[in-house]
Amino acid sequence: MKVSLFITCMCDIITSNVGKDTVELLERLGCEVDFPDAQTCCGQPAFTSGYLEESKKAMKQMMRAFKDSEFVVGPSGSCVGMLREYPKIFAGDPEWEKEANNLAAKSYEITQFLVDVLGVTDIGSTFKGKVTYHPSCHMTRILGIRDAPYTLLKHVQGVDLIELPIKEDCCGFGGTFAVKNSVISGEMVKEKSLHVSETGAEYLVGGDMACLLNIGGRMTREGKNVKIAHITEILNHHQ
Amino acid sequence: MSIKISNAPYNERVQEGVKNDFMRKAVASAQGRFRSGRQKQADELGNWEDWRTLGEEIRTHTLRNIDYYLEILSENVSKRGGNVFFAKTAEEANEYIQHIIKKKNAKKVVKSKSMVTEEIGLNDALAEVGAEVVESDLGEWILQLDEDLPSHIVTPALHKNKEQVRETFAVKKGYEQSDKPEELASFARQQLRQEFLAADVGITGCNFAVAESGAVTFVTNEGNARMVTTIPDTQISVMGMERIVPTWEELDILVSLLTRAAVGQKLTSYITSITGTRLEGESDGPEEYHLVIVDNGRSKILGTEFQSALHCIRCAACINVCPVYRHVGGHAYGSIYPGPIGAVITPLLDGYEDHKELPYASSLCGACTEVCPVKIPLHEQLIRHRQIIVERENKGNKMEKLAMKGFAKWASSPAAYKLSAAAARPALQPWSKNEMIKSGPGPLKGWTINRDFPAPAKQTFRSWYKNRQKGREV
Structure with missing residues (x-):
């Protein structure tokens, strides 16, 4: 193909x-x-x-x-x-x-x-770690993708997938919103960072780098030791 | 008051909201309850998306034929002995109502909860003609005693807790009991009962007017609309011109959507209707009835790309899922209509001048659009507002405008794009430390107030890809 x-x-x-x-x-x-x-x-x-x-x-x-x-x-x-x-x-x-x-x-x-399209659910990858997944807004609501990322992650060997509380809430990125409405955006990402911490995950995984940079940038600012990873990084990992 | 509820600048209102820890806790907890309640009801109903489609179809049909249905409604109310007044503006509506109050020499007016009367500033107009107004919805009554404003269109006192309510009752009404909700409610009940009995005129809003019968219908959980409409002999209902359904059948569907989407209830406690006056041989109904149908900017939305904003049934589901509302609360919007629907309709009803920030008070996450029971594409309408602000109103930021012109050149020229992509890392080098930018220049400044930004990658993807292809060819 x-x-x-x-x-x-x-x-x-x-x-x-x-x-x-x-x-x-x-x-x-x-x-x-x-x-x-x-x-x-x-x-x-x-x-x-x-x-x-x-x-x-x-x-x-x-x-x-x-x-x-x-x-x-x-x-x-x-x-x-x-x-x-x-x-x-x-x-x-x-x-x-x-x-x-x-x-x-x-x-x-x-x-x-x-x-x-490819009909694949198990990529045959391995990734050891506690992982939580942030379902980004446009992926979920504009494209209507709800299950695919979870299906793929669940089939990765070694992944301990923990549900993110209030996962459907926006992280506060929103494109120019993050800059123009930085006060509100800041409060939104603070709450998201808190929810990530509540999971105890070592990795925050998502399908949109902009959202991950937003949440990840907040977490490094807070001195948290949670790494961000695009879902392809997990799926392309073997060990 | 009118649609605009604050003269403070937008940024100040936002700061005020963000600083209010108590309000934010109250909002987050209420949102949690409303969201899970709504979801539970939608799941239990089973085919929620079909219901939404039906809701959208009913509203679309009704709004497309609104002139027809308003005429039928008006005829039926008149046939039942009521008076119908079409008010083009808030002033016209208020003057008409003032006239009735004066004619009746009314000293006390009881009201049930109504957003449109907030919108037109009716309470101030009633005070002008010397009438004492008592709000009878518990939340509205608390706010009235406290001289505060609604922060939510369904649960107006959402931002207050029981300790604050106890304090208000104690100071304003001599309340001496505890802050137990049962005791507070019982006290309010006793107080309001006296007001109902003493009132000369009852004023109601309108959830839906049923064209085929001329019945104006109210949905409440406290039964206060029933008390307001039952006791005083003179009744006035005020409705936004779009709050109409063709028949009882559509009312059934929209009320089913409303109570589920609003607070996660299958059914509300009370659905009350007024159908004109007490006619000969009838045992109940008011002696005098007036229906005031308010335009106040609505008809100019008809026929525009924003027409579907008039589909709104004021359930507040969009507000309950909104992450922006969650952190700033209702008052920050500076409009009597907060949240996503407020950000859409406020500039339409009251102009862009005072409300040009509202369409930007959204991350466009689309949660509002997803839950709206009548499928208003709220986040798309916010984008459309932004286009109008930039293109027609010319109220966009000048620097942003320049930046966007630059963006268009950059993104339509692969050569320019490639050059700048490769230049991004060196350009940001002065601000980068250990691959991280803690305090960035230009637009990055807003970002780095609250979070770090990574230095651009050492090698762009396209340059990696190019080298990889070369390596493969060798």
């Missing part, structure tokens, strides 16, 4: 290890992975801030970059969620409507792709 990796700008620039794990994981499961070099950002920072025209320029670039791809798979519920919103945004646009539908229909978040 031919898969184009949608790296997301954050995982390209800030946390590039996530991309490496994603590529290795897909290849291990027999996918032929390519990386369309013309991809940039899904446009979400501008879109959610109200800059529709600016965001569309980014979106058009993404549609051009993935035009010929069979499947587009990315390690982020939120960024893939943005691609899935393109049809709404370009509805009625004679030039781009079709392209938007085309990209949205073939785009998947990585755990969704593994479980729903």
Whole structure:
């Protein structure tokens, strides 16, 4: 199966290890992975801030970059969620409507792709440690992915998966919200950090690096010794 | 009071909320109860999503034909001996009601809980004509005694605890017992009973008006709307023009959704209706009945992309799941309508000028949209507000505007993107220590107030990938 990796700008620039794990994981499961070099950002920072025209320029670039791809798979519920919103945004646009539908229909978040498309639930990986999982908002509510990450994590040998209290509450990231409403965002992430501590987990795992950097950044600020890990890091781990 | 409840700047209101530890504990605990209650009821019903779809369909149909249904309602209320007044503005509604109070020479008015009367500032208008107003919903009564404001649209005194209530009762009403809820409630009951009996006029809001029969219906747990509507001979109901259902059948469905979504109840304790006046041969009903149908900015929402915001049945499910509301409380919104629905409708009803921060008071997590029993796409409407603020109202931040223009150039040019991606790490080097940024420049500043940010990776993903491909080709 031919898969184009949608790296997301954050995982390209800030946390590039996530991309490496994603590529290795897909290849291990027999996918032929390519990386369309013309991809940039899904446009979400501008879109959610109200800059529709600016965001569309980014979106058009993404549609051009993935035009010929069979499947587009990315390690982020939120960024893939943005691609899935393109049809709404370009509805009625004679030039781009079709392209938007085309990209949205073939785009998947990585755990969704593994479980729903490849039909895999056990990757055959091993990871020893106490783990708690934060189900990020857009992954859950925009993409509707609720079970796939848990299914995959439960099959990892050695993982002790502990339920995160009030897991459905937003961590306070919210894109520019974290900067513009830093007081409220700060209170939200403080509560999330508290809930992570309550689990006693050594690792906080998630499917969206932005949320993990938010919670992880709060936890290091508080001097907590909980590591953050994108779910692909756990799934691509053997020992 | 009106829709706007504070003159303090947004940031100050937020700080005030965040600092109020007691309120935050009370909100978190109430949210916990409401959320699990709502979920339990939704699960028990089984096909909750179908119910939501039905709720949405009923509201969509009704709003699309609102002129028709309002006319039918108006005809039926008139046929039953009631007077109907269509008020375009809050002032018109208040003047009409003041006129009745004066005509009746009413000295005391009892009210049941109503958000629309808060919105139009009716209590102040009644005071102007010398009428004493007594709120009869327990939460509203506590707030009235304490000269405080509602912080939630269903449980208005959510931000107060029983010790505070005891104190208020003691200072304002000479209460001498403990802060046991049973004793507090019993005291309120005795006090309010006297008010009901002494009132000249009863004023109610409206949960839903049933067009086919002209019945105006109230949903309460305390039975106070029944007391308000039963005792005084003159009755006035005030309704937002969108609070209408075609027939009893739709009322049934919407009330089923309302009580479950609001507080996790299968059924409320009391559903009360007024259907016009006591006609000849009838044994009950008021002597005089007025229905005031308030527009106050609603009709200009009709036909716009925000029309579905008028579907709201005021259940507050969106408020109960909102993580922002959880930390700042209701008063921080500066609007009588707080939370996600408040952030959507306040700028629509009262303009952007005083409320331009509200659409940004959301992390767009979508929890509100997910629970709304009539499927209002709340977080999408917040994004639409942001677009209007930036594009039409030109109230966006100037620096942000420049940054977004830059973003568009960056993200539409792979070459520019690649250059800056590679430059990110060296550019942030001066602020990085041990791969971590504790106090960042520019937009990172807001982030690093509360948390650290990692230094960009030593090698971008795309450069790693490129090298890997090269290695493979060799």
